[in-house]
Amino acid sequence: MNWTFGIKLAMGFAISVLTVLVIGVSGHRVTAELIENDHWVAHTEEVKRTLVLFLSSLKDIETGQRGFLLTGDDQFLEPYRAGLGDVERLLNDARRLTADNEAQQRRVVELGPVVDERLASLARHIEQRRSQGLEAMLKPGVLSEGKQHMDKIRRIVAEMDQAESSLLAERSQRAQQSAATAQTTIVWGSLLGTLLVVIAGVVLSRSLTSQIGVAVRHIQTSSAELQAAANQQATGAKEQATAMSEVTTTISELLATSRQIAESARRVADIASQTASQARTGDGTVIRGTEAVAAIKRQVDAIVSNMLELGKKSQQIGAVLDIVSELAEQTNILAINATIEAAGAGESGRRFGVVADEIRKLADRVGGSTKEIRGLIDDVRAAVNTTVMTTETGSKAVDAGSDQFGQVASAFRQISLQVGTATEAAKEIELSTKQQATAVEQVNVAITNVAQASKESEVSTGQTLRTASELATLSRDLLKLVEAQRSNGASRSAAN
Amino acid sequence: MRQAERNLSRVASELRTGFDAAFAKALAPERPPELDLLQIRVAEHDYALRLSQVLAVHADRKLVPVPGPRPELLGLFGVRGVVAPVYDLRLLLGYQAATPPRFVAQVRAPAPFAVAFELFERHLRVPESAVTLGGSSVDGAHSFAPGSVNSTSGPLPLIDLLAIFVAVTSKSRRDDAPEREERP
Numbered sequence A: 001m002n003w004t005f006g007i008k009l010a011m012g013f014a015i016s017v018l019t020v021l022v023i024g025v026s027g028h029r030v031t032a033e034l035i036e037n038d039h040w041v042a043h044t045e046e047v048k049r050t051l052v053l054f055l056s057s058l059k060d061i062e063t064g065q066r067g068f069l070l071t072g073d074d075q076f077l078e079p080y081r082a083g084l085g086d087v088e089r090l091l092n093d094a095r096r097l098t099a100d101n102e103a104q105q106r107r108v109v110e111l112g113p114v115v116d117e118r119l120a121s122l123a124r125h126i127e128q129r130r131s132q133g134l135e136a137m138l139k140p141g142v143l144s145e146g147k148q149h150m151d152k153i154r155r156i157v158a159e160m161d162q163a164e165s166s167l168l169a170e171r172s173q174r175a176q177q178s179a180a181t182a183q184t185t186i187v188w189g190s191l192l193g194t195l196l197v198v199i200a201g202v203v204l205s206r207s208l209t210s211q212i213g214v215a216v217r218h219i220q221t222s223s224a225e226l227q228a229a230a231n232q233q234a235t236g237a238k239e240q241a242t243a244m245s246e247v248t249t250t251i252s253e254l255l256a257t258s259r260q261i262a263e264s265a266r267r268v269a270d271i272a273s274q275t276a277s278q279a280r281t282g283d284g285t286v287i288r289g290t291e292a293v294a295a296i297k298r299q300v301d302a303i304v305s306n307m308l309e310l311g312k313k314s315q316q317i318g319a320v321l322d323i324v325s326e327l328a329e330q331t332n333i334l335a336i337n338a339t340i341e342a343a344g345a346g347e348s349g350r351r352f353g354v355v356a357d358e359i360r361k362l363a364d365r366v367g368g369s370t371k372e373i374r375g376l377i378d379d380v381r382a383a384v385n386t387t388v389m390t391t392e393t394g395s396k397a398v399d400a401g402s403d404q405f406g407q408v409a410s411a412f413r414q415i416s417l418q419v420g421t422a423t424e425a426a427k428e429i430e431l432s433t434k435q436q437a438t439a440v441e442q443v444n445v446a447i448t449n450v451a452q453a454s455k456e457s458e459v460s461t462g463q464t465l466r467t468a469s470e471l472a473t474l475s476r477d478l479l480k481l482v483e484a485q486r487s488n489g490a491s492r493s494a495a496n
Numbered sequence B: 001m002r003q004a005e006r007n008l009s010r011v012a013s014e015l016r017t018g019f020d021a022a023f024a025k026a027l028a029p030e031r032p033p034e035l036d037l038l039q040i041r042v043a044e045h046d047y048a049l050r051l052s053q054v055l056a057v058h059a060d061r062k063l064v065p066v067p068g069p070r071p072e073l074l075g076l077f078g079v080r081g082v083v084a085p086v087y088d089l090r091l092l093l094g095y096q097a098a099t100p101p102r103f104v105a106q107v108r109a110p111a112p113f114a115v116a117f118e119l120f121e122r123h124l125r126v127p128e129s130a131v132t133l134g135g136s137s138v139d140g141a142h143s144f145a146p147g148s149v150n151s152t153s154g155p156l157p158l159i160d161l162l163a164i165f166v167a168v169t170s171k172s173r174r175d176d177a178p179e180r181e182e183r184p
Helices: A005-071 A074-097 A102-132 A143-344 A346-495 B002-024 B161-182
Strands: B034-042 B045-050 B054-059 B073-079 B082-088 B103-107 B114-117 B119-127 B147-151 B154-159
Touching: A005 A074, A005 A102, A005 A143, A074 A102, A102 A143, A143 A346, A143 B034, A143 B054, A143 B119, A346 B002, A346 B119, B034 B103, B034 B114, B034 B147, B034 B154, B054 B073, B103 B161, B119 B147
Parallel strands: B045 B154, B082 B114
Antiparallel strands: B034 B045, B034 B119, B054 B103, B073 B082, B103 B114, B147 B154
């Protein structure tokens, strides 16, 4: 039968409970019967004790009455008076206690008048003693008057006591039988219940051990797999937490970079705006520069013309200087010749020689100066030539510069347009970068949450791992318990 | 240029002062004997001529070529009614002559004689003690320049024009003698 654990346990407990109930009910019934028998035994004992007390009270009454009769002292009447109440009460008790016994009731009824007569006799003698004194009591037949009543009372009481004793013996026997029955019921019921519980326990143990063993092995296997999975998950969660931490750091850096880019883009936009303004200003400046270059070109042309004229003048100066040099040379030669002639003229030519010598010196120095002037003129002409060439080169450069200025002006206009485009692009970049920074912030928040979740997952995974480890340990312990129980059961089966 | 202008101004001032001083200066007292020389340039070498051996110096004078076997004879030129043969001093001193010489020095000799050279440098006046005769080791020394003179620009070979005249004249006589002997 493929019963569940609940059904099996319920069946086992039901058998046990039913057994306990049967034993309990039987025990209760037997115990109740035993209690009833004991009650009746006690009742009988009480009746007998009441009868004994009744006779004793009558004896006290008679004893007190006799003491008074002998002494005349009322002090001896105390037991008499106490006994009167007790006799009445005890008689009523006996009537009440024997209400279920007709024979005893008849004896109580029979006992009542006798007791009354006896008490009346005692009371009459007390009055006689009081009134007639002790001598009247000593008369024959006076004191023996009550002996008949007492004998009758003793006989009736003895009959009642005998009846009660018979009932006591009967009831004691029944009580003993009830006790024996209760003992038997309890012992055998307990044995039977124990046997049934043991059988149910063995059956349940075997069945549950088998199923629990299989389940525990499954649990052990599953817990091992769960432990391995939790271990991997813990490692993965740790790596994930680490990765998320790195991602968080990277996102933070990316956020800072995005902000820097946004700031840079804003600066670029500002600079681009300024550049556009300056480009427009530069366009006007270039136009003015073009005009200035044209003026420079005209000035350079004038300089070239003037330098060429200067070159011509230098050539003319050179020509004149050639004449001067030649004249100086001729003068020098003439002076030398005059010196020679003066030397040939003797003493009379000596004065003329001095003049000729001075003329020669002067011509010589003029010749030297002419050479220096020649060198200077050559330098001037070379400088003029160089200047002319340089100026022509400068004129060409100015022409090229003018053309380039035109190109620069065109380029400036193009730059102005492109800078405007760049400004718009920079603004779009700034806007996009701000949106990107906002998105990165949102991503950062999300990543932070994910990182927090990863850390919590790491903690939960660690808890899961510990729980899986504890579960594996518990499953091993449980399997050990199950295996030990099975081995014990097998060994007991083998022993039987 | 400014330095050159200042130099020119200074030179002009000195010339002017010197010219004026020449008229105010008294006659020079007796001085130690001095020697007047002419510094010339021959084939890129500087030489000195004794002014006492020169009658006159001429420049850019036209020479009349004379055909003959002697390449150093450049031609004839006339001055003040005198016709003198002109010899190339470069060839006489053993140099090569590439261009025609510009200056001609008329030599004070027994017969009309002149030598031509490329450039007249300047007039020199040195004490006679500055002249060294014979055994000169100055660059450009020649048999026609046996001595030397120490000038402000260094030692110069001193050409003996009379020796050249004698040598040229003697050579001409030797060359002319066979012709006369051949004549009847």
